[in-house]
Amino acid sequence: MLKIQNLTKKYGEKCAVDDLTLHIQPGEIYGFIGHNGAGKTTTLKAAVGLIDFDSGEILVDGESVRINPMECKRKIAYIPDNPDLYDFLTGIKYLDFVADVFGVGGERNEKISGLADVFELTADLASPISTYSHGMKQKLAIISAFLHDPKLIIMDEPFVGLDPKASHTLKEMMREHCDRGGAIFFSTHVLDVAEKLCDKVAIIKEGKLIVSGNMEDVKGDTSLESVFLELEDNDG
Amino acid sequence: MVKKLLGIRLRGTFVSALGGKDKKGNPKPVSKGRLLGIGLVYAFLAVIFLGLIFTFAAPLAMILVPLGGDNLYFGIFMLISLSVVFIFSIFETKNELYECKDNELLLAMPIRPRDIVISRICTVLIYNYIEELIFMLPIIICYAIFGGSIVGILGAIYVFLTLPLIATSLSAGVGYAVHLISHKLARFKNLMVMILSLGFLVIYFVGYTALMENMEKFLENLETNFESIAENYSFVAHIGSVATLKPVPVLLYTLIFALITLTTVYVISKKYIGLMTATVKTQKKTYVAKELKGKSQLVALTKKEFSKFFSSPTYMLNGGLGFIFQIAAAIFIAVLGPGLFELDASMLAEMGVTADEVMRMAIPLFVSILVFAESMVMMSVSAVSLEGKNLWILKSMPIFGKTVLLAKAMPQIILSVVFSFISGLIVAIGIGAGFVESLLIILIPAAFGVFAALSGIIINVLLPKLDFVNEVQVVKQSSAAFISMLVNMLIGIVMIISSVIAMAIPFTSLLLFLIFIVIVGISVGLYFIIAGPIAKRFSTF
Numbered sequence: 001m002l003k004i005q006n007l008t009k010k011y012g013e014k015c016a017v018d019d020l021t022l023h024i025q026p027g028e029i030y031g032f033i034g035h036n037g038a039g040k041t042t043t044l045k046a047a048v049g050l051i052d053f054d055s056g057e058i059l060v061d062g063e064s065v066r067i068n069p070m071e072c073k074r075k076i077a078y079i080p081d082n083p084d085l086y087d088f089l090t091g092i093k094y095l096d097f098v099a100d101v102f103g104v105g106g107e108r109n110e111k112i113s114g115l116a117d118v119f120e121l122t123a124d125l126a127s128p129i130s131t132y133s134h135g136m137k138q139k140l141a142i143i144s145a146f147l148h149d150p151k152l153i154i155m156d157e158p159f160v161g162l163d164p165k166a167s168h169t170l171k172e173m174m175r176e177h178c179d180r181g182g183a184i185f186f187s188t189h190v191l192d193v194a195e196k197l198c199d200k201v202a203i204i205k206e207g208k209l210i211v212s213g214n215m216e217d218v219k220g221d222t223s224l225e226s227v228f229l230e231l232e233d234n235d236g
Numbered sequence: 237m238v239k240k241l242l243g244i245r246l247r248g249t250f251v252s253a254l255g256g257k258d259k260k261g262n263p264k265p266v267s268k269g270r271l272l273g274i275g276l277v278y279a280f281l282a283v284i285f286l287g288l289i290f291t292f293a294a295p296l297a298m299i300l301v302p303l304g305g306d307n308l309y310f311g312i313f314m315l316i317s318l319s320v321v322f323i324f325s326i327f328e329t330k331n332e333l334y335e336c337k338d339n340e341l342l343l344a345m346p347i348r349p350r351d352i353v354i355s356r357i358c359t360v361l362i363y364n365y366i367e368e369l370i371f372m373l374p375i376i377i378c379y380a381i382f383g384g385s386i387v388g389i390l391g392a393i394y395v396f397l398t399l400p401l402i403a404t405s406l407s408a409g410v411g412y413a414v415h416l417i418s419h420k421l422a423r424f425k426n427l428m429v430m431i432l433s434l435g436f437l438v439i440y441f442v443g444y445t446a447l448m449e450n451m452e453k454f455l456e457n458l459e460t461n462f463e464s465i466a467e468n469y470s471f472v473a474h475i476g477s478v479a480t481l482k483p484v485p486v487l488l489y490t491l492i493f494a495l496i497t498l499t500t501v502y503v504i505s506k507k508y509i510g511l512m513t514a515t516v517k518t519q520k521k522t523y524v525a526k527e528l529k530g531k532s533q534l535v536a537l538t539k540k541e542f543s544k545f546f547s548s549p550t551y552m553l554n555g556g557l558g559f560i561f562q563i564a565a566a567i568f569i570a571v572l573g574p575g576l577f578e579l580d581a582s583m584l585a586e587m588g589v590t591a592d593e594v595m596r597m598a599i600p601l602f603v604s605i606l607v608f609a610e611s612m613v614m615m616s617v618s619a620v621s622l623e624g625k626n627l628w629i630l631k632s633m634p635i636f637g638k639t640v641l642l643a644k645a646m647p648q649i650i651l652s653v654v655f656s657f658i659s660g661l662i663v664a665i666g667i668g669a670g671f672v673e674s675l676l677i678i679l680i681p682a683a684f685g686v687f688a689a690l691s692g693i694i695i696n697v698l699l700p701k702l703d704f705v706n707e708v709q710v711v712k713q714s715s716a717a718f719i720s721m722l723v724n725m726l727i728g729i730v731m732i733i734s735s736v737i738a739m740a741i742p743f744t745s746l747l748l749f750l751i752f753i754v755i756v757g758i759s760v761g762l763y764f765i766i767a768g769p770i771a772k773r774f775s776t777f
Contacts, residue, residue: 048631048632049632050628050631050632052776070634073632073633073634074634076632078628078632080628084625084626084628085626085629086540086543086544086629088543088544088547088548089540089543091523092523092528093543096528096536097536097539097540098633099528100531100532100533100536101533101536101537101634101635102633102634103530104530105530108528108530109525109527109528112528113525122523123523124523125523126521126522126523127520127521127523
């Protein structure tokens with residue numbers, strides 16, 4: 001579903017992502033772990049087509065992000081680390097806007113009400129987004145991501161700001177999405193969540209991939225946290 | 237701390253507005269060419285305004301200074317300058333003080349609210365000093381040319397240094413009151429800010445018109461009745477005596493200015509945290525599910541742009557004020573137009589034309605006036621920058637850059653067509669134009685609206701300001717806004733001058749039709765530029 005091949009992105013002299021290669025298959029929840037500034041967000045943004053990169057290739061369902069960005073974006077939903085949404089719109093207007101852009105058909109009403117109910121946001125849909133808390137904005141961003149049934153969902157720290165119930169709901173939805181053949185690639189610092197939720201995991205440090213593979217293979221008999229800390233220390 | 241905060245704010249306002257991005261979207265340093273180009277534009281604008289003030293100050297200085305009316309001369313300009321700077325900085329100060337995105341961040345740090353308030357006021361103060369410099373420089377030069385004293389020049393410099401402080405402090409005080417009221421009436425905030433802003437503008441224009449009307453009479457009588465006029469305007473002369481460094485007025489003025497400035501800073505600093513952290517009580521609107529119908533991407537994006545425009549009083553006022561001017565100009569032409577060219581029968585006979593023909597010959601001038609008024613509409617030139625931190629939404633969606641940019645031009649295009657229709661109709665009915673002429677009176681301003689909207693998008697993509705901390709930086713202070721205003725106003729002025737010259741041409745409708753075709757042709761060209769290189773550049777943001 002998502003092939004990142006030899007991705008390199010530099011900001012001036014600094015190499016944010018260095019020759020990174022990852023393959024995310026349909027049905028997989030793929031966790032992306034690393035310290036602050038390791039290159040996670042840069043990788044995710046490049047995969048969505050938000051930033052250009054220096055070398056390498058990114059394919060979404062066989063389409064190149066560089067050559068055919070529109071086709072790729074139709075198949076992707078993206079949730080950034082900080083959900084800066086249109087404050088001047090109400091929640092329902094924002095969702096309607098997203099549905100229009102992605103061409104969600106007649107079933108949009110049912111989809112919106114279903115997703116808003118699941119995240120307990122229905123009562124607030126008529127309020128301007130400017131009145132929402134961080135968590136409510138995050139919920140709205142998540143609802144908008146699931147609205148057009150994307151094949152691939154790319155999320156940057158999706159659990160930040162969510163209450164425990166919403167976190168649980170999101171985890172269930174992520175699993176259901178992958179069970180239906182979709183794929184999820186997300187970054188997180190919550191290693192317990194990654195360990196329980198992800199099928200595969202990749203650990204990145206200073207732009208370079210340190211380890212990747214099936215969760216069981218990566219963590220072995222220990223915990224993901226132990227592996228991560230050990231890798232960080234060894235490399236340091 | 238004030239110095240640091242001010243430095244951050246000024247860097248944000250000036251440096252990032254000038255800097256560009258490379259092909260990969262990384263920031264690149266300001267190029268000398270860009271710096272020079274933008275500098276020339278600002279210099280050109282400054283020269284225009286300096287010239288305007290000069291033509292206003294010279295006749296007064298010529299009469300008053302030789303007669304010993306230095307105090308009256310300075311008094312008049314001190315009052316005008318104070319009013320202009322005060323009125324035009326009220327909402328700027330309000331935005332700068334209370335609506336900056338980094339307010340909470342700064343208040344969470346161990347920084348005294350007083351330092352934040354002073355740094356914010358100083359930011360506006362710098363703009364006010366620039367305005368004041370443009371205002372006072374011709375006044376001082378005229379004073380010197382017509383025999384002013386060294387003391388008067390030194391006093392005028394003292395006034396120049398202190399008057400912006402009073403104006404800024406007063407505007408900060410009124411901005412504080414406006415913020416308090418809009419906070420209490422949160423539901424009607426936008427409406428209230430709009431009404432207040434328009435109210436201040438009406439006061440300004442009424443005052444300006446009255447001043448212009450009285451100035452002529454004032455100058456006529458001044459030479460013959462100087463003594464009695466000076467007596468009638470003794471209050472103004474007392475104010476002006478500060479500039480001639482009379483000890484008591486200077487002392488009083490200094491005390492008043494210090495009192496106003498210190499009180500404003502003290503009161504706002506004391507209340508600042510409370511104001512910034514107060515929760516707005518609004519009645520929650522219950523969501524009632526309604527059938528949502530699918531729309532095209534362009535329609536959805538255009539609706540979003542309209543929502544943005546109508547949600548921000550700052551954007552509405554600075555971007556859409558030209559529409560109000562356009563309607564006002566239309567009413568002015570419809571009411572006064574026929575009277576402007578009332579020539580007596582003998583003159584008409586001498587010219588060999590009828591009254592109707594004279595009116596017909598003036599139609600290009602009326603159209604140009606409508607276009608000039610419309611040239612002050614500056615919506616699209618801010619639309620890309622105002623996307624700011626929300627840009628990721630559009631960039632992560634399957635939308636072509638040209639669709640996004642066209643949608644950003646659409647509100648200005650749609651409103652231009654609507655207002656051009658209304659204003660054109662008013663003019664056409666008022667002057668009794670024929671069908672074809674009426675159609676052209678409507679179509680030319682509408683076509684210009686399309687041109688202005690598309691050119692605004694191009695300018696904004698070339699000079700984006702996405703990292704703003706308040707919207708004033710984009711809609712009022714950005715290079716894009718300045719350049720767009722300059723380009724559109726120049727076109728309006730050229731059209732007015734050309735139409736006056738063209739009054740001798742009998743083929744009015746043909747001329748207007750040609751103008752229409754030219755504007756449409758240029759607009760089509762602009763569209764292709766947007767769809768091609770500009771959309772490509774936008775994709776690098």
